[in-house]
Amino acid sequence: MTDQIHDMVRERYALAATQAATGSGACCGPEDGIGAGLYSALEQAELPDAAVLASLGCGNPTAVAELREGERVLDLGSGGGIDVLLSARRVGPSGRAFGLDMTDEMLALAQRNATDAGATNVEFLKGHIEAIPLPANSIDVVISNCVINLAADKAAVFREIARVLRPGGRIGISDIVAEDALTPDQRAERGSYVGCIAGALSFSEFERGLRSAGLENVSLTSTHLVADGMHSVIAKATKPMSPAEPTHARPALDELALASSGCGCGTGGCC
Numbered sequence: 001m002t003d004q005i006h007d008m009v010r011e012r013y014a015l016a017a018t019q020a021a022t023g024s025g026a027c028c029g030p031e032d033g034i035g036a037g038l039y040s041a042l043e044q045a046e047l048p049d050a051a052v053l054a055s056l057g058c059g060n061p062t063a064v065a066e067l068r069e070g071e072r073v074l075d076l077g078s079g080g081g082i083d084v085l086l087s088a089r090r091v092g093p094s095g096r097a098f099g100l101d102m103t104d105e106m107l108a109l110a111q112r113n114a115t116d117a118g119a120t121n122v123e124f125l126k127g128h129i130e131a132i133p134l135p136a137n138s139i140d141v142v143i144s145n146c147v148i149n150l151a152a153d154k155a156a157v158f159r160e161i162a163r164v165l166r167p168g169g170r171i172g173i174s175d176i177v178a179e180d181a182l183t184p185d186q187r188a189e190r191g192s193y194v195g196c197i198a199g200a201l202s203f204s205e206f207e208r209g210l211r212s213a214g215l216e217n218v219s220l221t222s223t224h225l226v227a228d229g230m231h232s233v234i235a236k237a238t239k240p241m242s243p244a245e246p247t248h249a250r251p252a253l254d255e256l257a258l259a260s261s262g263c264g265c266g267t268g269g270c271c
């Protein structure tokens with residue numbers, strides 16, 4: 001089942017990446033509550049047009065993640081790279097922005113957008129968000145934009161987020177979430193799985209998933225409706241500090257590159 005979901009989702013987003021790269025078949029307008037219209041004119045002006053046009057998110061996670069100079073950010077399901085590029089500017093040359101995606105066409109598009117943006121502190125990794133190819137305790141902030149609803153194993157994603165975050169690290173995630181009263185069948189009546197609707201968790205399922213993974217200070221805030229009873233939300237949470245290790249040292253950047261098996265898109269192109 002997991003492989004089937006990954007294949008179905010990959011096929012949909014490979015097509016979206018090809019359409020974005022060729023400028024054909026724009027997916028979404030601001031009226032859908034999805035895409036570039038969720039970013040300010042100022043943010044859009046910071047980026048190459050192709051990165052803005054490739055946006056398929058349902059929120060603006062970098063606007064709430066309060067990124068600081070020097071931080072390491074990981075974007076789960078980075079698509080055409082819009083949130084990675086915005087993060088890279090916020091964390092500056094001493095920080096690093098990683099994007100993780102399973103779709104080759106999206107990784108290639110994101111890498112091209114990063115090159116056009118002149119970004120040197122970004123790295124795109126190929127892999128599944130259910131098995132993040134980075135070491136434990138290595139990331140300051142996990143962001144994501146309209147991807148967890150697509151994941152085949154949501155509990156694994158929440159566990160992986162908690163694993164890679166350093167103690168005291170935080171999340172700022174946009175996703176689509178259903179009102180608790182909606183059954184899985186009712187969610188599926190409102191839209192498809194690959195369209196980010198049918199696979200959405202409910203508010204209480206999402207909160208429980210984050211808490212069960214060991215995160216605390218969990219909050220979910222609705223920003224807008226995307227379908228009847230289906231909300232775009234911002235999820236925030238933190239990983240508890242470790243009493244045994246109050247000043248946690250992050251692994252060095254070259255250890256992160258080794259853990260990702262070199263299977264990323266850096267200066268040498270994508271694997």
Ligand SMILES: C[S@@+](CC[C@H](N)C(=O)[O-])C[C@H]1O[C@@H](n2cnc3c(N)ncnc32)[C@H](O)[C@@H]1O
Nearest residue numbers: 013055056057077078079101102103128129145
């Ligand atoms: C709706 S798009 C959002 C892209 C991007 N976050 C944005 O805001 O434009 C979903 C992206 O997540 C990726 N994706 C979906 N499920 C994934 C999974 N299980 N592991 C890794 N990437 C995944 C897809 O390839 C696609 O690029």
